[in-house]
Amino acid sequence: MGGYIRKLAYVDLTMGKITLRKLSREECHLWIGGSGLGVKILMEESNPQVDPLGADNPLIFMTGPMTGTCIPASGRHQVITKSPLTGIYGEADAGGDWGAMLKRAGFDGLVIKGQADRPVYLAVSNGKIHIIDATPVWGLDTYDTDTKLKEIHGSEIAVASIGPAGERKVLLATIMNEGKKARSAGRGGLGAVMGAKRLKAIVVAGEGPIPINDEYSLGQSINAVVPMIEKRTKSMSKYGTAGGISGSEIIGDLPLKNWSQGSWSEAEKISGQIMSETMVTGKNRCHSCPIGCGRWIKAKSRHGNVDGAGPEYETLGMFGGACLIADLPAIAKANELCNRYGMDTISTGSAIAFLMELYEKGLIQDHELSKDKLDDTLLPVWGNADALIWLIHAIANQEGIGKIIGQGVRKAAAIIGGRAPEFAFHVKGLEMPAHDPRAFNSLALGYATSNRGACHLQGGSYFFEKIVTLPEIGINQVLDRFRLDNQGNVQARLQDIMCLMDSLKLCKFLFYGGINLTIITEWLNHLTGFDYSVEELLLAGERIFNIKRLYNVKCGITRSDDSLPRRILEETRPDGGAAGNLPPLGHMLEEYYEARGWDTDGRPSLATITRLGLSEWQ
Amino acid sequence: MRIIFASPLAKLLGTRDHMITVKQRVTVEELIVMLAQDFPSTNAFNNDGGDEALIPYVWMVFKNGKALLNLEDLVDNDDEVEFIPPIMGG
Numbered sequence: 292m293g294g295y296i297r298k299l300a301y302v303d304l305t306m307g308k309i310t311l312r313k314l315s316r317e318e319c320h321l322w323i324g325g326s327g328l329g330v331k332i333l334m335e336e337s338n339p340q341v342d343p344l345g346a347d348n349p350l351i352f353m354t355g356p357m358t359g360t361c362i363p364a365s366g367r368h369q370v371i372t373k374s375p376l377t378g379i380y381g382e383a384d385a386g387g388d389w390g391a392m393l394k395r396a397g398f399d400g401l402v403i404k405g406q407a408d409r410p411v412y413l414a415v416s417n418g419k420i421h422i423i424d425a426t427p428v429w430g431l432d433t434y435d436t437d438t439k440l441k442e443i444h445g446s447e448i449a450v451a452s453i454g455p456a457g458e459r460k461v462l463l464a465t466i467m468n469e470g471k472k473a474r475s476a477g478r479g480g481l482g483a484v485m486g487a488k489r490l491k492a493i494v495v496a497g498e499g500p501i502p503i504n505d506e507y508s509l510g511q512s513i514n515a516v517v518p519m520i521e522k523r524t525k526s527m528s529k530y531g532t533a534g535g536i537s538g539s540e541i542i543g544d545l546p547l548k549n550w551s552q553g554s555w556s557e558a559e560k561i562s563g564q565i566m567s568e569t570m571v572t573g574k575n576r577c578h579s580c581p582i583g584c585g586r587w588i589k590a591k592s593r594h595g596n597v598d599g600a601g602p603e604y605e606t607l608g609m610f611g612g613a614c615l616i617a618d619l620p621a622i623a624k625a626n627e628l629c630n631r632y633g634m635d636t637i638s639t640g641s642a643i644a645f646l647m648e649l650y651e652k653g654l655i656q657d658h659e660l661s662k663d664k665l666d667d668t669l670l671p672v673w674g675n676a677d678a679l680i681w682l683i684h685a686i687a688n689q690e691g692i693g694k695i696i697g698q699g700v701r702k703a704a705a706i707i708g709g710r711a712p713e714f715a716f717h718v719k720g721l722e723m724p725a726h727d728p729r730a731f732n733s734l735a736l737g738y739a740t741s742n743r744g745a746c747h748l749q750g751g752s753y754f755f756e757k758i759v760t761l762p763e764i765g766i767n768q769v770l771d772r773f774r775l776d777n778q779g780n781v782q783a784r785l786q787d788i789m790c791l792m793d794s795l796k797l798c799k800f801l802f803y804g805g806i807n808l809t810i811i812t813e814w815l816n817h818l819t820g821f822d823y824s825v826e827e828l829l830l831a832g833e834r835i836f837n838i839k840r841l842y843n844v845k846c847g848i849t850r851s852d853d854s855l856p857r858r859i860l861e862e863t864r865p866d867g868g869a870a871g872n873l874p875p876l877g878h879m880l881e882e883y884y885e886a887r888g889w890d891t892d893g894r895p896s897l898a899t900i901t902r903l904g905l906s907e908w909q
Numbered sequence: 910m911r912i913i914f915a916s917p918l919a920k921l922l923g924t925r926d927h928m929i930t931v932k933q934r935v936t937v938e939e940l941i942v943m944l945a946q947d948f949p950s951t952n953a954f955n956n957d958g959g960d961e962a963l964i965p966y967v968w969m970v971f972k973n974g975k976a977l978l979n980l981e982d983l984v985d986n987d988d989e990v991e992f993i994p995p996i997m998g999g
Contacts, residue, residue, distance in 0.1 A: 523966045524997070532998030537915055538969060539996045542977065564917045564994065584998075604998030748999065757977060757996055758965045769965075769979055803966075803997050868974055 293504035294356030294818040295319055296399050299332075300420055302413065304488050305346055305405030309420050314399060320821060321904075324355035324399065326382055327794035327835040329371030332402055333380075334838065334908055339845035343375035343480075344460060344487040346406040352393065352451070352493065353400040355796030359391030359501050359578060362513060362814050363520060363806075364798035366391050366578025369476075375487075376462045376480035376638070376699050377720035377744050379846045380839050383481055384793055385451075385466070386577035386585075387474035389495060392449040396497030403488060412452075412492040414444065417499065425491040430455065432631035434599065437470025440494050452492035454633030456687045457482030461697045463638045463686065471599035472575055472585075473630040479721060479743055480699070482633050504820035512813050517581050520804030524582045527803065528574070531586045532604035533563030536611070539604075543869025544730040544753075545612040546723070548673060549644040550716055550858055554867035557617035561607050565619060575600055582800055592620030594680045602626035602636070608725025609640025610679060614647060621676035625683055632687035641722035642696040642703065643682050647671045648714045655707065661691035716856050718745035719848070728859050728874050731756050731772045735860075735874030736782045736883055739853045742839035750786045754802050763808040763825050764788070775875055779882025787832030794835060834903045837887075837895050841908050850893040853880060910984060912944070913991040918968065921953055931986060937970050938980040940990070968992045 297319075301310040314328075322328040329351045336349045350372045357365040368390025374381025393401070397418035410425035427443070428436045433454040440450050449469055457464035464482025465475045485491075503509060526534055539545040540558035547555045559565065566586065575585025586601030602610070602622055606629075610622045629636045649655040650671045657665060671678045685693025696703045700715035700722055716723045721744025728735035737750035747753065755761060756772040764784045788808065792799050795815065808825045816823055840848075854860075855876060863871050884891065888899035900909050912927040919925040929943055941964065945954035954963065964970055970978040971991040984990055 526967050526995045527997040530994070534994055535996035535998035538971075538993040539998075541915060541991065541993050542971060542996070544996065559916050562916075562994075563998075757969065769977070772977065773975075800997070800999075868971065870974075 292316055292319065292820055293502040294360070295324070296394055296397055296501070298398050298418070299400050299402060300398050301402045301404065302420065302422070303405045304403065304407040304411065304422070304490060307422055319356070321831065322835065323791065323794035323831055325353050325369040325384075325794040325796045326371065326790060327831065328400065329353040329369055329382065330380070330835060330839050330842065333371055333373070334842060336402060336404065337373070339373065339842050341373055343373045343378065343381075343484060346488075347404070348373050348484060350403045350481070350484050350488060351400060352403070354390045354394045355794055356815065356819055358796040359394040360503065360818060361510065361579060362797070362818070363517060364577065364580045364582065364801050365796060366580060367796040367798060368393065369793055369796065370466055370481050372481055372484050374479035374481065374743065375460075375483045379719055379744070379848060380742050380842045381479035381481060382743055382793070383466070383476035383478045384796070385468055385474045385476040386798065387449070387469045387472055388578045389449040389451050389468040389474070390796065391578040392495040392497060394501055395499045396495045397499050401493070403490065406487065407489040410489045410491050412440070412490065412494060414494045416496045428452075428491055429458065433467040433473075433633050434470050434631050436492055440492060444494055444496065448494050448496040450492055450494050452633070453482040453485045454631055456632040456634045457486035458491070459687075459689055460486045461634065461687060461689065462699050462702070463634050463642070463697055465633050465635050467630060467633050473600035474577070475630070475635070477635040478637065478746065503818055505817045509814060509817035512810070512817060516806065516810060520581050520801065520806065524800065524804045527584050527800065528582050530563035530567055531584050531601065533566055533586070533602065533607055535604050536562040536607055537564070539608070539726070540612070541868050542730055543864050543867040544727050545608055546725050546727055547612045548615050549613055549648040549714060550727065551648070553864035553870055555612060555615065557615075558612065560617040561611040561619050561622060566601060569619065570623065571601065577798070580798065582804065584800060588623060590620045590623045592624045594621055594624040594676070597623045597627045599627060600630060605725045606636040606640070609637050609644065612725065613640055613644035614679060615673040616676050616679055617674070618676040621679065625679050628680065628683045632683070634683070634687060637724050638699060638722040639683060639686060641716055642686065642700055643671070643679060645700045645703065645714055645716070646682065646692065646696050647673055649707065649711060652710070654709055654711055655692075659692065713857065718855060719852050721745050723856070726753060727864070727869060728855060729864055729872050730869035732774065732872070732874040732879070733772070733778055733782055735855055735876050736778055736879040737786070739855055739876060739880065740782070740786070740883060742836065742843060748799060749789055750782055751789050751799055751802070752782055752785050754799070755785070759802050759805070761802070761807060773872055775878065776882070778879040779884070780886040782879075782883055783886040784829070786836050787829055790835040791828055791832035794831070830903070834905065837899065837903050838905055838908055840895055841905060844894050848893070850880075850891070853893055910986050911989045913989065915991060915993045918953060918992050921951055922948055934983045934985045936980065937964060937978050937982050937984060940984055965995055967995065969995050
């Protein structure tokens with residue numbers, strides 16, 4: 292069977308014990324890998340009631356069958372756990388080379404349990420795992436951790452680590468990989484789980500083979516489509532994800548002034564096009580990727596120089612649009628600080644925009660911002676880049692107001708009280724990313740029902756309302772972004788497909804490159820030797836989505852949680868390309884529950900559970 | 910029909926606005942052929958020698974401040990059509 296090493300390691304940090312388990316052919320076929328195998332193991336290894344920051348919450352790093360192979364854009368891995376930010380199912384995926392290297396080191400995945408009694412890191416190489424004292428790197432930021440560990444272990448390693456934010460269990464903390472390359476398992480505060488385990492880093496190194504069942508046929512199939520991928524993603528390759536900023540503002544998609552403004556004449560100043568002209572030095576490419584959407588930049592800002600990964604669309608959307616900051620060098624610096632501290636730029640940007648709106652409305656006073664008297668230049672007013680930089684430090688270091696907003700906007704709003712929750716933009720505790728559901732009705736449904744909280748990539752429906760089609764599920768032409776009907780079934784099928792991508796560990800940007808389910812199925816069959824049909828893979832995606840929902844139901848999630856902030860449902864964007872539109876969430880949700888085979892309270896029905904073979908998990 | 914070019918297309922063409930009059934409704938694909946004739950000194954509206962369309966992978970077409978168009982969609986003299994960078998990012 293190709294694609295898998297067929298080996299998982301269970302690391303108990305409390306006992307300092309490592310156990311190996313062979314993956315069976317049946318579980319690989321049923322759960323695929325990545326997110327699918329990860330959630331199944333999470334269900335096996337823990338109770339959904341577990342304390343996310345306690346020893347019993349497993350932190351699972353998974354590759355997929357495609358990770359590390361010659362398949363395009365397959366340099367991804369998934370981290371699965373219970374999220375301390377949301378208190379429900381948590382997962383995040385990251386690009387780069389770390390996942391590919393873990394597999395070449397001899398493992399499909401690592402299941403980490405327990406809590407070390409002192410800071411440690413793992414060194415994984417050639418089928419062996421060592422637990423090592425992390426004193427030399429504890430306290431270092433993620434870039435310096437990468438550098439230091441390369442001094443110790445040599446340059447031919449890949450490092451996933453937390454920064455000081457994770458060590459302090461900040462709920463916005465990420466798990467970063469590969470130093471300045473700054474790839475990130477960003478969402479849901481998973482870095483805090485790693486920090487709670489006193490696990491600073493995982494070093495991987497390996498040159499072992501990844502078995503491929505039919506190398507010739509796989510190579511032929513890949514070679515036939517790479518030119519198409521390159522051609523269709525030419526713009527993303529040229530300008531990075533940030534190339535979409537201007538267009539996003541024009542169509543009313545970019546969050547502006549904490550989701551209250553409709554258009555912004557300054558958007559172009561923070562676009563990928565301007566970044567390319569002023570600071571880009573090259574592409575920051577993941578393993579086996581023909582697109583290369585990441586940027587290398589060198590920039591000078593009044594807040595310090597930047598040398599490393601450039602800000603992505605989401606970062607620019609949240610630090611730029613949501614906070615009305617049009618200072619690109621300052622955003623590049625803010626991005627670097629978050630990468631070094633190990634913090635999610637989406638949630639951090641949302642928390643700062645939230646604070647700016649509270650301050651504007653007089654819901655928070657000067658003396659509440661800092662234990663020291665705050666310099667007037669640092670007040671959290673719209674467009675203030677100095678405040679942005681200061682607040683990032685304050686969140687990471689858990690100082691003053693940073694300690695409050697660093698808990699995410701839901702908890703921060705509850706602490707601040709009064710009208711504050713009205714201005715906290717999240718679903719199920721996860722801050723909304725930089726796409727407005729008023730610009731794509733389907734995103735409202737996607738955010739409301741995503742298993743990890745507000746997420747644009749767990750359904751990816753807006754891909755199919757801008758550019759791409761997917762005939763295998765009946766999307767024969769680009770869908771109308773404001774349509775009212777036919778939302779439920781489309782959203783459900785797209786979520787299943789995105790679960791599949793997160794399990795195979797393929798980059799979703801391949802859809803922009805024209806890749807469809809038929810091609811993916813062909814690749815998987817050549818790789819593994821299985822004989823999947825497209826329908827079987829869709830069923831696997833549906834099974835994986837539903838087991839995550841079952842986990843969340845056990846965490847207490849009901850229909851009332853499948854909602855959106857009031858402003859998104861009741862206040863239109865006043866002008867711009869999405870002016871006047873409000874997504875009809877209630878209607879879409881009815882369609883969706885029916886398409887999913889869930890009851891009216893959002894629980895998978897017995898018939899659905901049985902059909903998907905999930906009876907033992909209900 | 911008023912055509913607006915968002916940056917960086919505006920920089921490339923040296924103008925942000927352009928007017929085209931059509932005898933009857935035309936498709937976006939036909940409009941692009943007209944633009945290629947109106948701006949012959951740039952390759953902005955050529956298909957780069959291949960069979961893949963520029964739209965929507967290099968530019969997206971946005972009509973009357975609301976609708977994202979496909980190549981086969983129709984536009985008329987009363988419409989305002991904006992060429993914008995594709996929104997592909999995460």
